[in-house]
Amino acid sequence: MKRFAALLAAALLMTGCGGGASTSTPEPSESSSPVASAAGTEDVIVFAAASLNKAFPEIAPAKYSFDGSSGLVDQLQGGAPADVFASADKKNMDRAVSEGLIEGEPVLFATNYLGLVTPADNPGEITGFDSSLDGKKLVICAADVPCGAATLKVAEANGLTLNPVSEESKVTDVLGKVTAGEADAGLVYATDAASAGDKVKVFDIPGAEDDPNTYWIASVKGAPHAEGATEFITLVTEPDGAATLAKYGFGPATTE
Amino acid sequence: MNRYPRWAWLPFVGGLALLAVPILGMLTRVPWGRLPELLISPRSLEALRLSLFTCLISTGIVLILGVPTALVLARSRGAWTTAARTLVTVPMVLPPVVAGLALLVTFGRRGLIGAPLSQVGIEIGFTTAAVILAQSFVSLPFLVVSLEGALRASGGEYERVAGNLGASPSRVFWKVTLPIAGPALASGTALAFARSLGEFGATLTFAGSLQGTTRTLPLEIYLLRESDSELALALSLVLIVVAILIVGLATRLRAWGEYV
Structure with missing residues (x-):
């Protein structure tokens, strides 16, 4: 039995090297009331690149999951419930689009160099x-x-x-x-x-x-809170949102 | 034979599944066909070489420092022993990133010890020595804790007898204490080696990541996850195989030690 315990302990140690970013995948709340006309963004689940972790919460309240863009696409692919995806580069947004995870056209909303x-x-x-x-x-x-x-x-x-x-x-x-x-x-x-x-x-x-890095935002296909997602994207791309992004060092969404 | 309630089998199967299924799951994703070609790439070989090299040295350091530490702790009494024992255990429960930060603010070039060292031209950060230091820091407690328990359990009766028969304390240590603690020493060493091999957070925080210098297997796997997940899986397999070999070897040594 002792041997077994040592083996288990060692196996645990070996595998316990762990990743860096912790991601809490929030549960989609079941408030699908059809009369939610002024869609709030509080319940919207936003998967966003880690670099947005200060600017986004200041723009709008939502349920955030911040991580590396490629990891977020992996999670979306794995069926994680999300309404909005914001990528820190075009490559990962393109990947999400080609995987059929995105609803509509992604929008360029910021740059970073x-x-x-x-x-x-x-x-x-x-x-x-x-x-x-x-x-x-x-x-x-x-x-x-x-x-x-x-x-x-x-x-x-x-x-x-x-x-x-x-x-x-x-x-x-x-x-x-x-x-x-x-x-x-x-x-x-x-x-x-x-x-x-x-x-x-x-x-x-x-x-x-x-030659900046471009930041793209889009609604996720089958979003539990589709209306809120649209509202969130509007808030990010509006002048107020852009000003908040600029405050955190992001460049304007002008260059391709 | 031990008697135990039959229901224990249910959690046993659950526990085993919890530990084994993810590893089996990983094995199904390993690109077996491309495995040889992946593993002989310079990136893999350098990471493996660096990992084994640093782990051997840090395990050596851990043995040199840890065995006497365990002995002193096991044979001493009083409040200070409790304090020392707590101190020894702390790195074991520290999140690796915290361990890395602690090392950084101590041995970094603006650190308590690092700053004076830097004055005389010695800088540890970004060197292989930093990797070894991080590994030793996180794995030493595992050896000390497992060995101390065994040494205390053996009680020191044989040591007293040997001493009464005229053996010097050092002779007693080499001829009596160590052989009796052999099995615990073997498993403690394996644990320390395994912990060093898996060391990730402290290395990343304190030593950096450069191929051939500081980028050990876990760091390489973490980085490859971003670009070449097949190679990341292949290297994970290597890590698991090395772990199984070490634990297997320790088990053998234990069994052998129990007969002697």
């Missing part, structure tokens, strides 16, 4: 996205994730070869290493830089604004 951040005191004496990064502790996103792919693009556009000390799977982990002062510099999105406030110094990356 990369910037260079250093700790506030800039210990590596970085002067910008240039050769001052050589030999410094640079942290970027891994090429496997969207922000890493974008990083490679801007590096190429600027004729730079990056030699990072770490390639993280999440842009927030890049930011964390910079704000902790562990890294000399990191490439993060404007929204991440904005969220760090005066803990970081921000440098613009030439050309980054021309």
Whole structure:
């Protein structure tokens, strides 16, 4: 019996390495009253990219589940109940559309582009996205994730070869290493830089604004709260919504 | 033989299913046909090599520090022992991210110990040493706790006898204490190794993730999930196989130890 216990314990430990983001998938509430004319958004289930976790709740109350866009598509595919899907890139929205998970046309509602951040005191004496990064502790996103792919693009556009000390799977982990002062510099999105406030110094990356990440929003097919979903999308795309998004560092929904 | 109520079988089957079904489920999704080609890719081999290398070293560190720690705890009495025992157990129940943060604010280059080290040119962050440090931190308690229990249960009678017969304390330790605790030592070591192998959160928070330097198997799997889920599953299989091998080996050692 002891042996068995040890085996189980070890098996648990091995598998207990766990993922990062916790997602609570809210239950759809059964309030399908047909007279809900002024559709509130309180009951609307919104699956949104993790970077929207501050801006969205400020725009409208709803039941939120924030996670990486690709993980959210996986959950939708698995039949998770949701009304609205907001993706941090076109690729994952396209995937959701081709999987038949989306109702109607997705709408572009915000953009986000990369910037260079250093700790506030800039210990590596970085002067910008240039050769001052050589030999410094640079942290970027891994090429496997969207922000890493974008990083490679801007590096190429600027004729730079990056030699990072770490390639993280999440842009927030890049930011964390910079704000902790562990890294000399990191490439993060404007929204991440904005969220760090005066803990970081921000440098613009030439050309980054021309090729931004695009944020798309759409209703989910078979949404339990279809009306509320439309209402939510309207709130996000209206000027008030856009202003809130801008406050958190997002760019305008103009570029394709 | 033990007698137990028959109803115990029902939760037993439930418990077993809870643990085994997800693993079996994963096995059905592993791309068996492409497995060899996936596993010999440089990414897989580097992650596996780094994982085994760091786990061997951290398990070595854990043994060197943990065995005497368990002995001292098992043979001491008083309030301080309780305090020390609690302290030793804490990393076991800490969420890995918290462990990583604790290491970061201590050994990071702005940390309590990291800052002076950085002054003399030693920086641990983003190095393989950081991975080993994180693994040792999270796995040491497993060895200490499992070994201490066994040492206390064995009570120290044989040690007293050996001591009375004139053996020095060190000789008693090597010739009496360790052999008696052999089975517990084997399973404790396996647990510590397994914990190191599965270590994820603290490494990600503290050491970063760079192929060949800090990106161990769990970190590689976590990253691959985003881009190549087949390779992620293939590497998960490797992790499970290594785990089964380790636990199997520990079980063998235990059985052998119980005969001696």
